[in-house]
Amino acid sequence: MAWVVGTGAFLGLLAIIWGTVTLRTGWMVPTARRHVTRPQLHGLGALLTGTSPLLQSLFYFRILPSISWEVRFFGENAFLFAxxxxxALSQMLPVRRSPDHADPSGV
Structure with a gap:
């Protein structure tokens, strides 16, 4: 069972690193570049999604002090779903247009 939790912790760390890189530089994985319209939302979402399995592994290996399972369950699910x-919002929201840009169709 420990290897499953360890793998989740590793994937959580990868997601946190990916989110941090996206927030700091705006770089996206090439397969996601076409779909993501707001990289900052995507980076923040990756940070929150990676936090959930990392916290789960820290509680499992008793690195963090144990709290009730209800708090862990609902807290980790809140991070994951947020x-x-x-x-999802970073891919569905339209691209923001600045009002000072000229309209290419009106030229």
Whole structure:
């Protein structure tokens, strides 16, 4: 069972690193570049999504002090679903247009 939790912790760390890189530089994985319209939302969503399995592994290996399972369950699910929602919004929201840009069709 420990290898499953360890793998989740590793994937959580990868998601946190990916989110941090996206927030700091705006870089996206090449397969996601075409779909993501707001990289900051995507990076924040990756951070929150990666936090959930990392916290789960820290509680499992008793690195963090144990709290009730209800708090862990609902807290980790809140991080996970908030991250997934932000990732979905980063792909569904339209691209923001600045009002000072000229309209290419009106030229």
């Amino acid at each position: 991250g997934i929602l932000l990732i």
